[in-house]
Amino acid sequence: MLLVVGLFVIYKAGRQLATGHTDEAYHNAHLVWDLERAVHLPDEGAVQSALLHSDTLVHVANTYYAVVHFPATVAFLVWLYMRRPAHYVWARRVLAALTAAALVLHLTFPLAPPRxxxxxxxxxxxxxYGPTVYGAKPATDEMANQFAAMPSLHFGWALMVATGLIAATRSPWRTLWLLHPLLTLLVIVGTANHYWLDALVATVLLGIALAVIHLPHRTETTAVRTRERAGDSVQDMPQVIGAGR
Structure with missing residues (x-):
């Protein structure tokens, strides 16, 4: 818990350090917007138009953006810590590396979001439509730096959560965890908080982190699970003995 809170505090502090670059942030925003059109990426407006057909749908999207990001990552790490400790160490390092790389970009490439x-x-x-996590005016927002759109850690963390759960589980349905980053992508674009390129850059950074920080060896994870099963068997022994009597 302290690790995730620490990452979040450092992330917020780093974003605040990037404030005060309004002109540069809007200049970069025009560059990103023009680049997306030049390479024929889908228009973010198409996703938002689908959301705007329903006030309820927009409210749900805003709520998802505001409240799911941080708790989902906490729950992911807590579960790994309790059930897959070897994978937890790996995921912790990847998330720390991803967050650090994102902070560097936030400081060097301030970017106004499409909204x-x-x-x-x-x-x-x-x-x-609410709810919102940002102030009405970026210049007076003391809670967040609104000019730190690239990369999107909303998407980067969500993609790591799905990747980690797929790697740490054996269920035939585990690929369904990819719905979390997919839904997150539609939300961050539909609410106009991020460009497509923000998610793409987050994906690249995560890919680099995963390439450098390797999954635990199969022998290590097998040993951990063997110990877990052995512990469960010991806990069940009194019940078996009682049943025999």
Whole structure:
């Protein structure tokens, strides 16, 4: 718990260090927007238009953006710590590396999100429909730096949660965990908090972290699970003995 809270505090503090670069953030936003159009990426407005068909759907998307990101990551790490300790160490290191790399980009490439970019023509769904985690004016927002859109740690953390759960479990349905980053992607784009490229850069950074920080060896994880099963067997012995009597 302290680890995740520490990462979150460092992340927030780092974002605050990147404040005060308004002109550069909007300049970079135009560059990103024009680049996406040049390479024919889908228009973020198409996702938002689908959300705007229903006030309830927009509210759900805003709520997902505001409350799922951090608790889902905490739950993921707690479960790994309790049930897959070898995978926990691996996931902890990957998340720390991803967050550190993201902070570097936040400081070196301030970026206004599409909801603040007039050329994008998108709606700030958080302000219009609620709930929102940002202040109405970026310059006076003391809780968050709104010019730290790239990369999207909402998406990066969600993708790592899915990757970690797929790696640590053996269920034939485990690939369904990918629905979490997919839904997160639609939410961050539909609410106009991020560009497609923000998620793409987060994916690249996560891929680099995963390439450098390797999964625990199968022998190590097998030994851990053997000890877990042995512990369960010892706990069950009194019940078996009682049943025999």
């Amino acid at each position: 603040l970019l007039t050329a994008a023509g998108l709606v700030d769904t958080g302000q219009m």
